[in-house]
Amino acid sequence: MKISAFTWTICVLIAACLLAWAGTAVFTINKRTTAGNALIGGAFTLTDSAGRTVTPKDFAGKYMLVYFGFTHCPDICPTTLLLMDNAINDLGTRADKVVPVFITLDPERDSPEVIGKYASHFSDRLVALSGSMEQIREAANAYKVYFSKVDMPDSGIGYLIDHSSFLYLMGPDGKYITHFPHRISEQGLYEGLAKNVR
Amino acid sequence: MKLYLLIATLFLLPGLAGAAEPLHLENARLRVVPGRDMAAGYLTVHNPNAAAAAITHLSSGCCQSVELHEHIADGEIMRMRKVEKVTIPAGGEVRFTPMGYHIMFIGMQEDARAAKEIPVTFHLDDGTQGVAGFSVEMLGAPDHHAPDHSHHHGHAGH
Numbered sequence: 001m002k003i004s005a006f007t008w009t010i011c012v013l014i015a016a017c018l019l020a021w022a023g024t025a026v027f028t029i030n031k032r033t034t035a036g037n038a039l040i041g042g043a044f045t046l047t048d049s050a051g052r053t054v055t056p057k058d059f060a061g062k063y064m065l066v067y068f069g070f071t072h073c074p075d076i077c078p079t080t081l082l083l084m085d086n087a088i089n090d091l092g093t094r095a096d097k098v099v100p101v102f103i104t105l106d107p108e109r110d111s112p113e114v115i116g117k118y119a120s121h122f123s124d125r126l127v128a129l130s131g132s133m134e135q136i137r138e139a140a141n142a143y144k145v146y147f148s149k150v151d152m153p154d155s156g157i158g159y160l161i162d163h164s165s166f167l168y169l170m171g172p173d174g175k176y177i178t179h180f181p182h183r184i185s186e187q188g189l190y191e192g193l194a195k196n197v198r
Numbered sequence: 199m200k201l202y203l204l205i206a207t208l209f210l211l212p213g214l215a216g217a218a219e220p221l222h223l224e225n226a227r228l229r230v231v232p233g234r235d236m237a238a239g240y241l242t243v244h245n246p247n248a249a250a251a252a253i254t255h256l257s258s259g260c261c262q263s264v265e266l267h268e269h270i271a272d273g274e275i276m277r278m279r280k281v282e283k284v285t286i287p288a289g290g291e292v293r294f295t296p297m298g299y300h301i302m303f304i305g306m307q308e309d310a311r312a313a314k315e316i317p318v319t320f321h322l323d324d325g326t327q328g329v330a331g332f333s334v335e336m337l338g339a340p341d342h343h344a345p346d347h348s349h350h351h352g353h354a355g356h
Contacts, residue, residue: 074238075269075296076276078231078337121232121337146275155280156263156304157236162277181274183297 040168040176041066044139046103046129049116054129056174063098063197064170067182068145070106070161071118078122080182084167085123087189094197095125097172102128105147105161107136143168169196219246221286223320223330228303230311231337237311238267239301239318239332240294245286252285252323260316262305269297283323301332 041056048054056064065084069077084100091098102119104110110118112130119128130136140147147163165182169192177196180189226241245251256264266284270277284299286292294300301318303310310316315331 071234072236073278074229074236074302075278075300078229079296082337117233118231150277152280155265155267155302156261157265157280157302160278162275164274165276166274182276 040143040179041170041174042142044103044142045135046131046139047112047135048127048129049112049119051112054127056170059099059101059170060174061172063172063177063193064101064168064174065098065193066101066103066143066168066170067166068103068105068140068143068147068163069165070104070163071110071115072106072157072160076165076182080165080167081119081122081126083182083184083186083189085126086186087193088125090186090190091193091197094194097197098193100126102126103136103139104128104130105136105140105145105163106149107131107133169193171196218249220328221245221251221320221322223328226318226330226332227335228316228332229335229337230306235304235306235311237303237306238296239303240296241301241330241332242291242293243284243286244291245288248288250285250288252283253320254283254323255321256301256318257321258303258316258318260306260310260313260318261303263302264318265302265304266299267302268299271297 044055046054065088067077067080067084069080071077081100081102088095088098088100100123102115104115107130110130112128115128115130119126129139131139139145145164145166147161149159150162151159167180167182167184167189169177169179171177178192180192184192222242222244224242224244226239228237228239230237243253253266256266258264266281268279268281270279280302281299284292292299303316311334313334315333317329317331319327319329321327
């Protein structure tokens with residue numbers, strides 16, 4: 001089935017309306033909340049490559065740099081994962097305070113084992129998480145991540161996932177601090193981390 | 199050091215049509231993540247002729263399929279799509295780079311992933327074809343701190 005540009009426009013519009021209705025349009029997440037309720041982040045229950053259940057509590061006391069992607073993303077996701085690792089390494093003695101977290105948006109193909117193995121090629125510190133589709137949706141919703149499966153019947157790849165592509169920095173208390181576009185430079189990401197990680 | 203970043207590979211498509219010069223395919227390279235059978239390839243294609251040329255499809259024994267793909271940035275939403283052809287303007291060039299056009303290697307065989315170079319046949323809209331060798335860049339540990347930014351891949355051969 002081919003998806004027309006029109007159908008996509010409608011889908012995007014609906015998604016945009018929903019997000020706007022939630023008060024946190026993906027494109028305008030700029031302000032840090034001071035009211036106590038972070039707009040970004042919150043509960044998730046996922047599984048790591050060792051089969052352990054992982055929730056935000058497991059990161060208490062550490063900063064999390066969270067990125068959502070999928071292993072069949074051959075281009076942006078590897079680039080971003082390397083960027084994350086390099087920028088964290090640049091923090092030197094503070095590097096251990098930041099845990100990079102890669103959450104799949106394609107749990108059908110990325111089992112915890114698959115994504116764990118994939119992640120191990122990028123960084124020893126990278127925590128790769130998967131789960132059921134419901135659990136992934138819960139995590140993506142918490143981080144206001146847009147994602148959508150797109151069938152590609154004329155391609156050997158089968159299907160791909162369109163997704164919004166931000167890196168989220170969460171504090172040791174689990175609360176949202178800031179986010180970065182994935183196209184940020186290593187220097188830019190390093191500076192953003194250095195400013196916030198104490 | 200990663201020699202493939204330093205060596206600019208230049209492959210020529212044998213043009214059959216009249217006096218037209220072949221396209222220049224430069225710096226063809228492939229990023230492979232260990233254990234994955236899918237990878238993205240990049241290169242720069244220069245068309246020295248007075249007429250535009252289009253790459254219509256690709257073929258290689260390395261994989262189930264080799265396809266032309268494109269990344270489309272829609273705000274901060276990233277979409278990847280297969281494209282039917284990539285047109286190289288007359289006297290111009292198209293760069294296949296991360297975040298832009300790229301070549302998808304799907305269902306790569308084990309021996310292809312271990313190879314230093316993978317030959318790919320480019321098919322053009324005028325019926326001609328030619329072969330480019332993609333040097334294989336193994337991504338990730340233990341050398342993942344090596345430069346891996348697109349701006350390191352400049353022009354070559356000019």
